[in-house]
C-alpha cells in the first residue's frame with residue numbers, strides 16, 4: 326500500500342525574504358501587563374523552546390486522522406503510520422547529510438540522546454568534554470568514571486590546542502562537544518574538532534541542540550560520528566529528539582530501554598534476543614507524531630533555506646548587538662574573543678540589577694519573554710563571572726526587527742529607572 330505523505334511546499338528563494346512557510350504558531354498571542362493592558366507577546370526564548378512552525382503544526386493536524394498504532398497492526402492506518410515513522414528517519418538522515426548506514430534513533434530530547442550514547446559507551450575509554458557545556462552534555466559523562474573536563478580558553482584557537490594536547494597526552498574514546506553555546510550563541514568549528522578527535526583515535530559527539538535550526542550541518546562533511554538534537558528547539562515542539570550516528574556502539578550495547586519493540590524474540594525461559602538498529606533502543610510505543618514533526622520541520626527549514634534563515638538572523642543579531650552595546654551598563658557574555666559565528670542568542674547582564682529583576686520587568690511591563698538564570702550551564706556562568714545568573718535573549722524565524730526594538734527600548738527604560746528598580750528589588 327502507498328502511504329500518503331504530503332510533499333514540502335516549494336518556495337521561491339529570495340535572499341533576505343522569509344516566506345510564509347516560516348510563520349510560527351502563536352505569533353499574535355497577547356499577554357497581560359501589570360497595568361491591566363495587554364500586548365503582543367515578544368518571544369525571546371527560542372533557545373529554550375522555539376514555537377512550532379505553522380507548516381509543521383498544519384502537517385501534524387493533517388496526519389492525525391491517519392494516526393494509528395506503529396509497528397504493530399496490519400490495518401491500513403497502522404501501515405501508513407509505521408511508514409511515516411520509518412520515513413521520518415530517512416528524511417532526517419537527508420537533512421543532516423548522514424551516512425547511509427548511520428542509525429537514526431528517536432529519543433525524547435537531546436538530553437535523552439546523550440544519555441543513550443553514554444549508556445552505549447561501555448568500557449571503550451574516556452570521554453573528553455569542555456567546561457562550557459550545557460549540563461545535558463556534562464552530567465551524563467560525569468556519571469561515568471573516565472570523564473576528563475577541559476577548561477575552555479579565552480580563544481577558540483587556544484581551546485582547540487588544549488583539546489588537541491589533552492587527547493594527545495591521554496587517549497580517549499569520545500570528544501563530546503557543543504556545536505553552539507546555549508549561553509552566548511557562539512559556534513564552534515565542528516570540522517576542525519572532528520579532525521582533532523579522529524587524529525587521536527577518538528570519536529566525536531556533537532550536541533547540535535542550538536545549531537540545527539540555524540545553520541546547515543552535515544554529518545559526512547563535518548566528520549561527525551554522533552549528532553544529537555531536540556525537536557522542540559527546531560520548531561517541532563512535540564516531545565521527540567534524535568541521535569544520529571554510527572551503528573556499532575549502539576548495536577554493541579544492551580538496550581537503553583528494555584521492553585517490547587526492542588526485543589526480537591523472548592523465550593519462555595526468559596532469554597531475550599534483542600533487535601539491532603534503532604529499534605534496539607526504542608522500546609515501548611514511540612512518539613510517532615513527535616518524530617514525524619521533526620522530519621517535517623527539517624523539510625520546512627530546507628525549503629526556507631539556510632541562506633535566508635542566516636540572513637534573517639544575522640540582521641536581527643546585528644541590530645540587537647548594536648542596541649545592547651549602546652545601553653549603559655549592559656554587559657554582553659562571550660566565551661571566546663575570536664569566535665566568528667553565532668546563532669540567535671545574546672546572553673548579557675545589567676550592572677546593578679539581578680537577572681531575575683530584568684526578566685520580570687521585561688515581562689510585567691512589556692510582555693517580553695527572556696530567560697534568566699544559569700541556563701543549565703553553571704560552570705560556565707561561574708567562569709564568566711555571573712554565578713548568580715544572567716539574562717538570555719534568543720530568537721529565530723518568528724522574530725521581527727520590531728521585537729528587537731521593543732526589547733531594546735524596554736531595557737533602556739529599565740536602565741534609566743535602575744535606582745527605582747533596585748529599591749523594589751531590595752524590598753523583594
Ligand SMILES: Cc1ncc(COP(=O)(O)O)c(C=O)c1O
Nearest residue numbers: 434435436459461507534535555
Ligand atoms: C546546547 C544544549 N544542549 C542540550 C540541551 C538539552 O536539550 P533538551 O532539554 O531538549 O534535552 C540544551 C537545552 O537548552 C542545549 O541548549
